[in-house]
Amino acid sequence: MVATIHVPVLVREVLSMLVVRPNGNYLDATFGGGGHTRAILENISESARLLAIDRDPDAIERGKQLAAEDSRVEVVQASFDQIADVSRRNGFEQFDGILFDVGVSSDQLENGRRGFSFQKNGPLDMRMDPTDGKPASEWLNTASVQSIATVLRKFGDERNARLIANAIVRARPLSETQELVELIDRVCKTQEVNKHVATRTFQAIRIHVNDELTQLRQGLRNAFELIGHAGRIAVITFHSLEHRTVRRQFSQWVDSSIPARMPIRGPNKGPMKIVERGLAPKRQETERNPRARSAMLQVVERVQ
Numbered sequence: 219m220v221a222t223i224h225v226p227v228l229v230r231e232v233l234s235m236l237v238v239r240p241n242g243n244y245l246d247a248t249f250g251g252g253g254h255t256r257a258i259l260e261n262i263s264e265s266a267r268l269l270a271i272d273r274d275p276d277a278i279e280r281g282k283q284l285a286a287e288d289s290r291v292e293v294v295q296a297s298f299d300q301i302a303d304v305s306r307r308n309g310f311e312q313f314d315g316i317l318f319d320v321g322v323s324s325d326q327l328e329n330g331r332r333g334f335s336f337q338k339n340g341p342l343d344m345r346m347d348p349t350d351g352k353p354a355s356e357w358l359n360t361a362s363v364q365s366i367a368t369v370l371r372k373f374g375d376e377r378n379a380r381l382i383a384n385a386i387v388r389a390r391p392l393s394e395t396q397e398l399v400e401l402i403d404r405v406c407k408t409q410e411v412n413k414h415v416a417t418r419t420f421q422a423i424r425i426h427v428n429d430e431l432t433q434l435r436q437g438l439r440n441a442f443e444l445i446g447h448a449g450r451i452a453v454i455t456f457h458s459l460e461h462r463t464v465r466r467q468f469s470q471w472v473d474s475s476i477p478a479r480m481p482i483r484g485p486n487k488g489p490m491k492i493v494e495r496g497l498a499p500k501r502q503e504t505e506r507n508p509r510a511r512s513a514m515l516q517v518v519e520r521v522q
């Protein structure tokens with residue numbers, strides 16, 4: 219049994235906005251610990267179906283256990299760019315609801331062997347699917363100062379990007395997370411309040427290694443092809459780059475003259491309407507689950 223420690227965020231909000239047809243077909247594109255999938259299953263009928271995907275093999279092992287207990291569920295290891303193929307191969311032509319809860323899970327973060335955490339020592343890997351692509355160490359040990367600094371700036375908004383990139387190149391080869399943490403700690407003289415000095419660097423490297431923003435854009439485009447009439451796409455994001463990627467894609471689909479949460483009156487120029495522009499968790503939730511603090515939910519509905 220692969221247990222989960224991940225606490226799902228915005229569950230009630232996702233259910234009320236996403237599960238609009240109890241007999242429908244649903245896609246959970248980020249199974250993780252299965253928290254959202256389980257909540258959706260509790261709120262759909264016996265004839266409904268759910269496809270869950272994740273690129274992480276540990277998440278899939280958890281999902282397979284669930285699929286063995288519940289015949290409504292199919293679980294497949296796949297990434298966002300493969301959603302269309304995987305759906306068709308598993309007999310799902312269209313969905314009534316598609317959920318993305320992006321980023322990494324607590325299960326991934328808390329497992330030192332995966333290399334995502336600056337608080338645990340482990341190999342500098344950071345791949346969600348450890349069989350796909352290069353580990354973070356391989357990239358850090360071969361990339362130029364310029365490309366490392368660009369990634370730290372672009373995906374981590376790291377002010378000391380150049381300083382850290384230079385230090386990485388001088389200290390190579392790096393193989394463990396704590397070597398990187400100590401190096402960042404040494405070169406960064408000032409620290410942000412309530413933020414570990416390595417937070418931004420780790421976030422940036424993880425986004426780069428997993429090509430997360432390209433994946434997110436491809437996932438949304440696939441979801442657009444697969445969502446049925448009156449179906450909804452809900453996306454939970456955790457930092458401004460993700461919030462913005464989703465907002466931009468949604469706004470391309472929507473006629474911005476339609477106010478959020480309003481029925482459409484008159485001709486609609488876009489194929490989607492906004493259901494939720496950016497909902498943050500309530501204080502009770504962030505007190506219980508600090509990971510929820512930066513979460514934001516955006517939802518669209520297909521109208522044409």
Ligand SMILES: C[S@@+](CC[C@H](N)C(=O)[O-])C[C@H]1O[C@@H](n2cnc3c(N)ncnc32)[C@H](O)[C@@H]1O
Pocket residue numbers: 224225226227247248249250251252253254255271272273274277296297298299319320321322323324346433434
């Ligand atoms: C925040 S967790 C999801 C947690 C889940 N909603 C729950 O309730 O347990 C994000 C999950 O999405 C997966 N993931 C992130 N990007 C992905 C991608 N491009 N393709 C497939 N899975 C991805 C990660 O491996 C991780 O397991």
